[in-house]
Amino acid sequence: MTEFKNIKNIPKYIFEKGSISSLSDIVKEFDGFVVYFIDKFFQDNDVKKKIPARRNDLIQFIDTADEPKTSLIDKLCDQVKANGENCTCVVGLGGGSVLYIAKAVSNMLTNKGKAEDYQGWDLVENPGVYKIGIPTLSGTGSEASRTCVLTNVEKGIKLGMNSDYSMFDQLILDPDLTKTVPRDQYFYTGMDTYLHCMESLNGSYRNVVIDALSQKAIELCREVFLSDDMMSEANREKMMIASYFGGCAAGNVGVVHPLSAGLSIALGYHHGIANCLVMNILEEYYPYEYVEFKDMMEKQKVSLPTGLCSKLDQKIYEKLYSSSIIHEKPLTNALGAEFKTILTKEKMISLFKRI
Numbered sequence: 016m017t018e019f020k021n022i023k024n025i026p027k028y029i030f031e032k033g034s035i036s037s038l039s040d041i042v043k044e045f046d047g048f049v050v051y052f053i054d055k056f057f058q059d060n061d062v063k064k065k066i067p068a069r070r071n072d073l074i075q076f077i078d079t080a081d082e083p084k085t086s087l088i089d090k091l092c093d094q095v096k097a098n099g100e101n102c103t104c105v106v107g108l109g110g111g112s113v114l115y116i117a118k119a120v121s122n123m124l125t126n127k128g129k130a131e132d133y134q135g136w137d138l139v140e141n142p143g144v145y146k147i148g149i150p151t152l153s154g155t156g157s158e159a160s161r162t163c164v165l166t167n168v169e170k171g172i173k174l175g176m177n178s179d180y181s182m183f184d185q186l187i188l189d190p191d192l193t194k195t196v197p198r199d200q201y202f203y204t205g206m207d208t209y210l211h212c213m214e215s216l217n218g219s220y221r222n223v224v225i226d227a228l229s230q231k232a233i234e235l236c237r238e239v240f241l242s243d244d245m246m247s248e249a250n251r252e253k254m255m256i257a258s259y260f261g262g263c264a265a266g267n268v269g270v271v272h273p274l275s276a277g278l279s280i281a282l283g284y285h286h287g288i289a290n291c292l293v294m295n296i297l298e299e300y301y302p303y304e305y306v307e308f309k310d311m312m313e314k315q316k317v318s319l320p321t322g323l324c325s326k327l328d329q330k331i332y333e334k335l336y337s338s339s340i341i342h343e344k345p346l347t348n349a350l351g352a353e354f355k356t357i358l359t360k361e362k363m364i365s366l367f368k369r370i
């Protein structure tokens with residue numbers, strides 16, 4: 016087995032305003048039926064009219080109140096199989112959660128067992144059915160990454176199916192689709208790219224390709240979030256590409272993501288806002304970026320709730336700590352092998368109390 020990393024890129028993408036209209040030509044090529052996973056937000060929206068669904072195709076609207084669970088993937092997969100045996104294409108139209116669902120269901124249509132069997136690294140054995148991703152939010156980078164993050168409630172873990180087979184075969188990047196995103200959500204999700212990339216550039220595990228992509232993504236984020244209107248047409252285009260580069264970079268994260276995962280597991284906060292809540296108290300670890308983050312929030316008139324974790328039950332603090340400290344690789348990347356002596360339990364709980 017070679018020790019060299021063999022990197023896969025997204026084979027095809029269209030990046031253009033209005034390009035969702037190209038979907039009908041793309042899906043025409045498939046003989047079997049197509050399954051569409053669409054964020055519920057678009058159920059009564061003009062975007063729905065652009066879906067070229069044919070008679071046997073299946074459309075599933077996804078409620079993204081909760082982030083995707085392994086049990087949901089198994090359920091959706093059963094529904095697709097009940098529609099027929101020849102599903103030849105899966106389309107995901109939505110934010111990170113919907114894109115992850117589309118990737119995971121596509122993989123599970125061609126691999127035996129349950130979704131939870133494939134949480135980890137390179138466990139997916141067979142290529143899934145053809146995957147088309149159409150992001151409607153920019154920032155997680157899920158459109159470009161080789162993972163689909165799922166929560167396994169029974170086991171209490173949040174882990175992706177990390178595999179080359181978890182990458183989309185085709186992307187349609189249409190900046191018109193992010194026009195209707197609520198401003199706060201646009202900011203929180205967009206910051207995910209900024210944070211991934213700055214954590215990667217501040218870490219010790221480095222690589223020239225990852226650094227180059229991360230630097231460009233951060234430069235675009237700065238142009239977007241330090242401008243007068245982060246949601247102008249030009250900025251929505253830039254943000255879509257920043258997210259794509261951030262997803263391609265997929266560098267190693269640092270202190271923000273582990274604590275953010277703790278907030279998601281212990282208190283159920285969504286990834287984007289959880290990241291921002293954490294960044295808001297990490298001036299000690301990322302002094303330069305902390306100031307920039309605050310400037311961006313002020314410039315875009317975005318605020319964050321406070322006092323969320325100041326008075327919690329001791330058991331919750333324990334859970335916040337345990338579900339953050341397990342992320343050893345990012346914490347080592349940021350703080351070194353002795354990270355537990357730097358970020359002690361006491362220290363981490365004192366940080367959480369400031370959220």
Ligand SMILES: [Fe+2]
Nearest residue numbers: 155207211286
């Ligand atoms: Fe993230």
